[in-house]
Amino acid sequence: MSKKIILTGDRPTGRLHIGHYVGSLRRRVELQNEGDYERMYVFIADAQALTDNIDNPEKVRQNVIEVALDYLSAGLDPEKVTIFVQSQIPELAELSFYFMDLVSVSRLQRNPTVKTEIQMRGFAGESIPVGFFTYPISQAADITLFKATTVPAGEDQKPMIEQANEIVRRFNHIYGETLVESTVMLPTNAVCCRLPGTDGKAKMSKSLGNCIYLSDSAKELKKKVNSMFTDPLHLNIEDPGHLQGTYTDADGNEHEYQNTVFIYLDAFATDEDFAQFLPEYKNLDELKAHYMRGGLGDGTCKKFLYNVLNSRLEPIRNRRAELEKDIPAIYEMLRKGCEEARKVAQQTMEEVRRAMKINYFDDQALIAEQAKRFQSGK
Numbered sequence: 358m359s360k361k362i363i364l365t366g367d368r369p370t371g372r373l374h375i376g377h378y379v380g381s382l383r384r385r386v387e388l389q390n391e392g393d394y395e396r397m398y399v400f401i402a403d404a405q406a407l408t409d410n411i412d413n414p415e416k417v418r419q420n421v422i423e424v425a426l427d428y429l430s431a432g433l434d435p436e437k438v439t440i441f442v443q444s445q446i447p448e449l450a451e452l453s454f455y456f457m458d459l460v461s462v463s464r465l466q467r468n469p470t471v472k473t474e475i476q477m478r479g480f481a482g483e484s485i486p487v488g489f490f491t492y493p494i495s496q497a498a499d500i501t502l503f504k505a506t507t508v509p510a511g512e513d514q515k516p517m518i519e520q521a522n523e524i525v526r527r528f529n530h531i532y533g534e535t536l537v538e539s540t541v542m543l544p545t546n547a548v549c550c551r552l553p554g555t556d557g558k559a560k561m562s563k564s565l566g567n568c569i570y571l572s573d574s575a576k577e578l579k580k581k582v583n584s585m586f587t588d589p590l591h592l593n594i595e596d597p598g599h600l601q602g603t604y605t606d607a608d609g610n611e612h613e614y615q616n617t618v619f620i621y622l623d624a625f626a627t628d629e630d631f632a633q634f635l636p637e638y639k640n641l642d643e644l645k646a647h648y649m650r651g652g653l654g655d656g657t658c659k660k661f662l663y664n665v666l667n668s669r670l671e672p673i674r675n676r677r678a679e680l681e682k683d684i685p686a687i688y689e690m691l692r693k694g695c696e697e698a699r700k701v702a703q704q705t706m707e708e709v710r711r712a713m714k715i716n717y718f719d720d721q722a723l724i725a726e727q728a729k730r731f732q733s734g735k
């Protein structure tokens with residue numbers, strides 16, 4: 358049996374979309390079913406979500422249950438994976454508190470992911486919440502408290518794992534081998550790392566309104582696929598189509614673009630999908646070739662994409678509908694997950710306190726030694 362301990366999490370700031378699905382969720386379900394691990398944890402990072410949503414607790418609260426439903430409907434199985442909620446593990450706060458002494462302010466300032474996020478949120482220098490600025494430290498605690506060896510995550514999380522490993526090395530160097538370094542497990546398929554939004558913009562994001570959610574109805578899905586960004590130069594069916602290119606807008610600015618329909622097909626469509634939904638073509642290469650030659654309309658490609666996506670999302674949607682009938686059971690599942698996770702958390706914290714020499718009351722040898730020291734001193 359492999360000694361792998363797999364751990365990963367998501368901030369509950371919105372429902373999960375198909376970008377999450379191809380980027381991580383699908384892989385997690387595969388990992389869960391391959392069973393090549395000692396333990397696997399997937400958690401809802403509500404405390405991290407609060408670091409930049411502290412005045413919007415209702416948003417975080419609503420999305421904890423949404424994300425839990427998304428997990429289960431996508432196929433995560435609480436019998437195989439411990440699913441828990443970050444804020445319910447107080448040991449995480451405790452470990453973060455000590456980790457804070459192992460990281461310098463300038464090291465945190467160099468974390469590229471946090472840098473980008475600070476810019477994206479438009480925090481002016483003085484208004485950055487300390488908790489947001491230091492969340493890589495809390496994320497290091499998330500990973501190390503459970504002795505994770507393997508963290509499935511996107512490219513953007515690499516700096517977090519690096520920073521966590523630096524903390525582990527520093528901790529172990531000072532206090533002795535206690536914590537474990539981890540490696541990030543990136544998505545295997547490059548398109549899956551960053552699925553663009555339906556409007557062709559860089560990333561799916563709730564604020565841009567360009568997401569396809571796992572919980573979208575068939576009708577919503579159809580509408581979104583039909584309005585997807587394709588090739589602005591492909592005006593007539595007979596025209597050659599482009600998978601990517603540049604176009605000049607009304608103001609004379611040049612834009613690079615990618616044909617979003619084909620990016621999604623790259624991420625989702627299999628040869629079996631062609632056999633089932635579009636048997637005129639054997640595979641995506643044939644479809645692309647025809648599109649580029651001209652004579653293939655966007656409508657045909659979109660209809661195919663809809664069928665492919667719907668065949669993936671339909672079972673997820675149906676499972677979700679079942680799960681939504683018993684919401685108290687979902688909370689109970691999470692509560693049990695937190696209980697399981699806490700057992701491990703408490704065990705690691707005991708080791709950490711012992712290593713850091715702050716386990717005053719459970720160390721009889723220490724008490725005896727101190728007693729002797731003070732007696733012999735007299």
Ligand code: TRP
Pocket residue numbers: 364365366367368402405496499500508509510514
């Ligand atoms: N920062 C991650 C994200 O925004 C969420 C997260 C928190 C996480 N703690 C983690 C991911 C630990 C992996 C491991 O998606």
